[in-house]
Amino acid sequence: MAENExxxxxxxxxxxxxxxxxxxxxxxxxxxxxxxxxxxxxxxGESIQQAAKRHCLEKAGxxxxxxxxxxxxxxxxxxxxxxxxxxxxxxxxxxxxVHDQSRFQxxxxxxxxxxxxxxxxxxxxxxxxxxxxxxxxxx
Numbered sequence: 001m002a003e004n005e006x007x008x009x010x011x012x013x014x015x016x017x018x019x020x021x022x023x024x025x026x027x028x029x030x031x032x033x034x035x036x037x038x039x040x041x042x043x044x045g046e047s048i049q050q051a052a053k054r055h056c057l058e059k060a061g062x063x064x065x066x067x068x069x070x071x072x073x074x075x076x077x078x079x080x081x082x083x084x085x086x087x088x089x090x091x092x093x094x095x096x097x098v099h100d101q102s103r104f105q106x107x108x109x110x111x112x113x114x115x116x117x118x119x120x121x122x123x124x125x126x127x128x129x130x131x132x133x134x135x136x137x138x139x
Contacts, residue, residue, distance in 0.1 A: 008086045011051040012039030012126060014070055014139065015062070015093045019116055021136060022096075024060060024109040026124040036124035038062075039088065052091040060111050061103025064093035070139060073129040088126040092139055 014037055015022035026036040038059040042051040049067055056064045070090035077084040098104045104111055114120060116136045123131060 005082065005085075008084070009042045010039060010086045010088045010126070011042055011048055011055065011091060012037040012088050013052045013056050013064060013067075013091045013093050014136070015056070015060075015064060015096055016136070016139065017094065017096070017113070019137065020113040021116065021119070022060065022062075022111060023114055023120065023127075024111040027108070034122040034124035034127070035120050036127050037090075039126075042089075048089050049091060052093070056093070056096070057099060059103070059109070061098060061100030061106075062096045063099045064096050066093060066095040068092050068094075071130060071134050073126050073133065075126045075129055077125060086126065088130075090130065 023035045026033045038056045070092040
């Protein structure tokens with residue numbers, strides 16, 4: 001990566017209920033890129049929590065509450081040109097309400113609850129990096 005290239009800021013929300021996590025299919029450039037939490041890039045002027053709420057609503061059709069800051073990951077995507085480097089700032093939501101049932105039940109995204117010890121593979125790189133660095137049960 002060239003010195004003057006920027007690192008992109010992203011947010012992902014760990015929606016945690018009863019020792020389970022909400023995950024959906026991440027599709028990137030029309031290819032399955034792995035399982036991930038609702039998330040995406042942070043817009044200019046947007047707070048981290050605002051971005052988390054927006055992405056949860058847009059991607060999974062849920063409104064989140066009881067939000068706290070979580071860990072972060074540094075992610076270098078080796079197969080992108082130009083090389084993509086993101087910092088994913090995780091938020092933890094312990095409460096949610098389905099706002100848009102059709103988005104929540106979208107067959108393409110496959111939003112489902114998974115026990116911490118039954119997370120499907122492969123994981124999208126930020127979630128993979130998170131799982132290598134921390135224990136979800138300890139959050």
